[in-house]
Amino acid sequence: MKIITADPTGLCFGVKRAITTLENELKKTHQVYALGSPIHNPQETERLEKLGLIVVDSPEEVPEGAVSFVRAHGVTPEVFELLRERSAKMVDGTCPFVKTAQERAKTLSQDGYIVIILGDASHPEVKGIMGYVSGEVHVLASAEAIPYELYGKRCGILSQTTQRVENFSALVSGFVSVSPEIKVYNTICRATLARQQSVCRLAEEADGMIVLGGRNSANTRKLAEIGSCSGVPTLWIEHAGELERGWLENKDIIGIAAGGSTPDWLIKELIQKLKMM
Numbered sequence: 001m002k003i004i005t006a007d008p009t010g011l012c013f014g015v016k017r018a019i020t021t022l023e024n025e026l027k028k029t030h031q032v033y034a035l036g037s038p039i040h041n042p043q044e045t046e047r048l049e050k051l052g053l054i055v056v057d058s059p060e061e062v063p064e065g066a067v068s069f070v071r072a073h074g075v076t077p078e079v080f081e082l083l084r085e086r087s088a089k090m091v092d093g094t095c096p097f098v099k100t101a102q103e104r105a106k107t108l109s110q111d112g113y114i115v116i117i118l119g120d121a122s123h124p125e126v127k128g129i130m131g132y133v134s135g136e137v138h139v140l141a142s143a144e145a146i147p148y149e150l151y152g153k154r155c156g157i158l159s160q161t162t163q164r165v166e167n168f169s170a171l172v173s174g175f176v177s178v179s180p181e182i183k184v185y186n187t188i189c190r191a192t193l194a195r196q197q198s199v200c201r202l203a204e205e206a207d208g209m210i211v212l213g214g215r216n217s218a219n220t221r222k223l224a225e226i227g228s229c230s231g232v233p234t235l236w237i238e239h240a241g242e243l244e245r246g247w248l249e250n251k252d253i254i255g256i257a258a259g260g261s262t263p264d265w266l267i268k269e270l271i272q273k274l275k276m277m
Ligand code: SF4
Pocket: 012, 013, 014, 015, 072, 073, 095, 096, 097, 098, 161, 162, 189, 190, 191, 192, 219, 260
């Protein structure tokens, strides 16, 4: 069996930066409160918890005077301020690409556009971006979802950083047909784009594709979708332990792709297991 790994794959720049910053802080203080899991990967979260990470669901759960951490997805300006007020030190791990999306949303709103975000309204990154909009904002899951009330309006369009390029293009085309004026910021991050393209290339070579990453990871989900849509049998697993020998039958070339929140040690573990099978 031949194993090919997508290039690039695994931890993206933003998550790597956030986790390194968090780990350095944990080494110094041994206790850091993160608002939400700092990485959409249960195995890596567990490892960080052993170093002293405490994951909370709201800023109010961070004790006064503690060290707090904002993950790569970012937060709303209100939550950012609240954390800053409560904490002795606040470590900001917001990815620079997410910060750009937040700034674009703010500018579009200040310039009088109705802000349209392509994305998942329940995703923390999208909720954070929405917080920067002072006027009307809509989160749309696809081009098909353009509501009639937006027809004829001035709309400013951007995207959750991990959306598929094809979906963003389709949404923009949809607005071209119904709006007299649109302003578009492509806020899909380069790391996401590069990982999506690497899965497309891998699909041309592999007989089967394993996508490795947390079930709660939006960008891993997109990679698994791309793999499935390309027609190659695609298996989405969180860790090597979930891989069963039966799935490998009649497959000579196995492609491995990992989401932007999948640490290297999980990828190595999977390759080792494949080599022993
Ligand atoms: S996927 Fe992109 S935007 Fe999100 S954390 Fe990684 S580099 Fe930043």
